Structure formats: C-alpha cells, structure tokens
Amino acid sequence: MTDPIEPVVTFIDAHRQRFVDELVTWCKIPSISSDAAHPEEVRRSAEHLRAHLATLGATSTAILETKGHPAAYAEWKVDPALPTLLIYGHHDVQPIDPLPAWHSPPFDPQVREGRLYGRGVVDDKGQVLIHANAIEAFVRARGRVPINIKMLVEGEEEIGSVHLEDLMQREAARLTADYVVVSDTAMFGRGIPSLCVGLRGIAYFDVEVSAHEMDLHSGSFGGGVHNPALVLARMLAALHDENGHVTVEGFYEKVRTLTDAERAEIASLPFDERAWIAASGTHAAVGERGFTTLERLWTRPSLECNGLTAGWQGHGPKTVIPAFARAKVSCRLVPDQDPKEIAAQVEAHLAKLAPAGVKVTTHYIHGGRPYLAPTDHPVFEIAKRAFSRAFGKPTVFIREGGSIPFVRTIADVTGKPCLLMGFGQPDENAHAPNEWLDLENFHLGIKSAAFLYDELARTTHT
Numbered sequence: 260m261t262d263p264i265e266p267v268v269t270f271i272d273a274h275r276q277r278f279v280d281e282l283v284t285w286c287k288i289p290s291i292s293s294d295a296a297h298p299e300e301v302r303r304s305a306e307h308l309r310a311h312l313a314t315l316g317a318t319s320t321a322i323l324e325t326k327g328h329p330a331a332y333a334e335w336k337v338d339p340a341l342p343t344l345l346i347y348g349h350h351d352v353q354p355i356d357p358l359p360a361w362h363s364p365p366f367d368p369q370v371r372e373g374r375l376y377g378r379g380v381v382d383d384k385g386q387v388l389i390h391a392n393a394i395e396a397f398v399r400a401r402g403r404v405p406i407n408i409k410m411l412v413e414g415e416e417e418i419g420s421v422h423l424e425d426l427m428q429r430e431a432a433r434l435t436a437d438y439v440v441v442s443d444t445a446m447f448g449r450g451i452p453s454l455c456v457g458l459r460g461i462a463y464f465d466v467e468v469s470a471h472e473m474d475l476h477s478g479s480f481g482g483g484v485h486n487p488a489l490v491l492a493r494m495l496a497a498l499h500d501e502n503g504h505v506t507v508e509g510f511y512e513k514v515r516t517l518t519d520a521e522r523a524e525i526a527s528l529p530f531d532e533r534a535w536i537a538a539s540g541t542h543a544a545v546g547e548r549g550f551t552t553l554e555r556l557w558t559r560p561s562l563e564c565n566g567l568t569a570g571w572q573g574h575g576p577k578t579v580i581p582a583f584a585r586a587k588v589s590c591r592l593v594p595d596q597d598p599k600e601i602a603a604q605v606e607a608h609l610a611k612l613a614p615a616g617v618k619v620t621t622h623y624i625h626g627g628r629p630y631l632a633p634t635d636h637p638v639f640e641i642a643k644r645a646f647s648r649a650f651g652k653p654t655v656f657i658r659e660g661g662s663i664p665f666v667r668t669i670a671d672v673t674g675k676p677c678l679l680m681g682f683g684q685p686d687e688n689a690h691a692p693n694e695w696l697d698l699e700n701f702h703l704g705i706k707s708a709a710f711l712y713d714e715l716a717r718t719t720h721t
Contacts, residue, residue, distance in 0.1 A: 264713050266400035271392070271705050278392045278705065279375065279698060281311070283368045285350075285388070286379045292328050292351035292418045301328040301414045304350045308412055309333065312391060316398040323430060325422035328414030332433075335394065335408045342715050343407040345436035347669055347677075348387035348443060349416035352379035353690045360692035373698050380696040382689035386442040386682055387412055389701065393708035405716035409436055413665075416443070419625055420665040427672045438638050438715065439673055441666060442704075444681030445689075447528060447657045449697065452646035452707070454639065455679035457557060457658030458666055460592035460629035462601045463565075465622040466609060467585045468494070474570070474579040481580060485617050488569035491584040494612045494619075495564050498605075503547040505562045505590075507608040510601065515594040515631075517558055525553050528655060538686060557658035561591045562605070591660060598626025627664025636676050641718055645710035646680070649703050680707070 271278075290304035291297070305322055312333035313320045320333040328351060355365040355378055363369040368377030375385070390410065397404045411434060413423055427434060446453040470485040500506055530553055536544055546555040555561070565588065570581035590601050606621040613619045632639070634656060643654040670677050682704035688694045 263401065264709065267393075267396045267709050267713075268706060270396040270400040271702070271709065274392075274396075275702055278388065279370070279701070282375070282380065282385055282388050282696075282701075283377070285311075285384050286368045286377045287366050289355075289366045290351050290379070290414065291354050292415050293354055298328060301351055305329045305331040305412070305414055308350055308387070312410065315391060315395045316403070323411075323426060325413075325415070325426050327418075327422050330411060330413040330426060332412070332430075333410045334433075335398075335404050337403055337405075337407050339407075341406045342437040342718075343409065343435070344712070344715060345434060345439045345673065345675075346390050346408065346410045347439065347441045347665070348390070348410070348412045349383045349414065349420075350379075350387065350412050351414045351417045352382065352384070353417050353694075355692070357692065362693055365692075365694075370698070374695040375698055375701075376693055376695045378694055380694060381683045381687050382694065383416070383443045385696045385701055386704070389442060389682060389704040390440075390708050392705045393712065396705070396709055397712065405712050408712070409434060416663075416665060419627075420668065423665050424668050424672065427669070431672070434673065436673065436675065438678065439669055439675045440642075440678040440680050440711070441663075441669070442680050442682060442708075443663065444659060444679045445683035445685050445687065446681060446700070447655060447685075449684060449700070450650065450652065451529075452643075452650040452652055452654040453657045453681070454642055454646065454654060455659050455681060456632040456634050456639070456656045458630045458663050458679075459557070459560070459660055460596065460598055460627050460664070460667070461662040462590045462592060462598035462605070462626040463624045464588055464602055464605070465585060465620075465624060466491070466588055467583055467620045467622075468613065468617055469583040469620070470617045471580075471582050474582050477578040477580050484580060485614065486580050487584040487617065488581050490614065490617055491567075491569070491586060494609055495586060495588075497612055498562055498608070502549075503545065505560070507562070507601075507604050509604045510560065510562075513595045513597070513600075514560060517554065521558070522554065524656060525557070525658075526551070528553065528657065556660035558593055560593050560596060560601075563589055563591075565589050591662065592629050594629050594631045596629065598628060599623070602626065627662050628667045630663075630667045630670060630677065632679070633676050637718070638676065638678055638715075641714045642678050642680055642711060645714045646707050648710040648714075649707040680711070682707070 308331040317333040365378040468491040569584035571577040646654040
C-alpha cells in the first residue's frame, strides 16, 4: 500500500529548482528593518509573502500591523478535530555592511557550489519558505495539509522583536495553537538533524566613565588626574578572575546547575574543538574553568566587552587625557537569570570598582530572557522522528549560545513549548557578508517540515 506521504515527497523533489527560484525572488527585496529611511521595503516583503501564501490554498491571509514594521499571516483551517501548528518566522533582514566584503550583490542571490549566497537566504526567508513549500506540496499532491496550520512571519526580529509581544497579545485568539515551531536556528553540523532546545538570554548596556569636563593636555595634567580610559580598562579587567569566573556579586545566584545527564548528552555530540578554534581565527579555547567549550557556550553565563571608545581616534598623535571612556557590555544569560536583575548587579559592581573622583554611568539598552525547552513534551519525540525520516540519521538535541528573545516571548504568550527546528549551518554568516544557505539542507528541510506535519497528524489518530 502506498504511503500517503509519498506523493508529497515526489512533489518536493520535482519542484526543487522552482523553490530555490522563488526564494531568490523574495530575497531581492531589501527588507532591512533597522533602516529607518526605507520602511516601505519591509512592507513590500510582507506583502510579497502574504500574496505568495494566498496562492497555496490558505483559508485566510492578512498583513498584521504593529507600531513598527508589519507581519504577514496566513492560516490553513482543515478540521477542528485535528491539531493546530503555529509556525513563526521573520522576513526582515540584517544590514549589509561592509558592502565591499560581499563576493556578489547581497540582494541579488547567487548559487555557488551548492550554496545560495545573499542577505536573508537563511536568516530567515529561506527557513520560512521551507514551511511554505512543504505546505504547497501537501496542497498540490493531496488537496490539503494534514493538520491545521497558522503562520506568523514578523518584520522586526532583527531589531529585537520590539512589538511582537503586543502583537501576539492583541491577536491571541487568532494565534491559538497546540504546537509552536520556530525555524530560525542552525543545525549542529552539515547533515546532522538537530533540534535546538536551549538559548541563552542577554542583557546589554552602555558604560561611561568620566572624570573632567573636557580632554586635557597630557603634558600639563598627565600623572596628576584620573585618565578615564585607564580607569575603565581596569574596571573591565576586574570583571573576571583568573579562573574565568565573572566577579559580579550575585551573578551566578540563579544559574541552573547542569545535570549529569545533560552534561553526558552534550559530551556525546561530535564536537571538533580544533576545527572550532580554527574557524574562530583564534589559537586556543578559553573560559570558565571546570566546563567544556560547549558547556561554556550553551549552558553557562558570560560577560563580554563588545566595544570601547576613548580619546583621540584620528590620524597621527594628539596628546590628550580623554574626558570620558565608554564601553559596550553584554551578558549572555542562562536559566534562571533575569536580564534586568543582572544589569542592576553589573551596574552596582562597576560603581564599587570605580575610584573616588570619577563618575560611572550605566545605561541598560535591552535584554531578553533565556529559553530552555521541556524536552519531555511529546512534540520533541515527534519532531525527532520527522527530522530523522528526512535526513536518514538520528536527531540530536543541541543548544545555542546566542539569544533569540522572541522564543521566550512566544512560549510565554502561547503557553506552549517552542520547537526550534532550524536548517542553517553554524558558519552560515547570517549577520555578516556572504550569508549563505546550503541548498541540500534547504531541500531536506522542506521534507523535514512535511514529515513533521505528517507525524503530528499520525500522532493524533493513534
């Protein structure tokens, strides 16, 4: 007897090139959400997607407005007795600077050696179309999707999803679902089906140290007044001890301890530390003593200086003592740390480190809470089966060291665990020049999404 999924898979294989062509067309729209001068491009991207989804048998589509950029929405209502899956993605993209570093125009995607290069191809337009293509395959091959599906694709993820929570609260009735899937993450490695079950949170802030109203002549005042650049440098250096621990009082108070099983699961992954070091362009792995590199990146909090500004930066000498020095500081957070609490702790600690006679100002910019999925929920075993059916390999659980604040937002608003089913690669240059998408992953991702819908429908009837 023929498996009812076979016509769907056959359709996916037959339309492989067309799917790539449609992605190229969408990625030509420069939907940079941080570019306040051209909001119409983000809107054009949302309209393009809405119109495309309308051709795929959606029972309704809409542009959902926010106080910023709009989101595209579509739903496929099949049968209220069947489960409902909410798919989240985003259609806005990162800026393209520095443009000279691109090997081909960022908004004219090009295929080279099995990869599609261009801004947004993997983050996140390609991953959105993975689901749209799987939906189309069911509609064309079987007349309908096997479950109820809703798709919400926002336009502000790259600027912090600033209006997503308001949108989801306002549209709560429309967005109700039994399961939530997010495809905006990377796999552990090429050909390794991976479900991300943990993301670090973030707390980001500016720090300024000032000592006098203006720059001072270093000959007239050097050695007799505070130099804010040196003061700030000493303060930043004092934020870690010789074992790589953050010295901020209370920083580790709420950090959830790894279980032996979690450490064993991480240790079982085929992690090539030498290759990781080489890819980073450094010469050694460093960090908090007592933890492996993956444990540090995925399950332990960190504190980093992201930028420094002080004094004369122009060509040639200018002998001044700067009036101020500034630093950009970020903390990556793990369960159960809270970004605002961490920011307050860092602010208090910096104030203690400052010598008398200088002023320290800390400005909290933004934050996001960490997310750890409840992997004992049945949907994770369902997704593991779907991924493995497509890739022909066992699916592994991984975490990521980066932060995607909207995942925690979606989980909290919907009350459902977020299934992070991503198809990118760790070195895909998602926020850098020459962003790329592995086209084999793209193809297998479409099959994985189709198998996920099929597995959810099968589970309902068993």
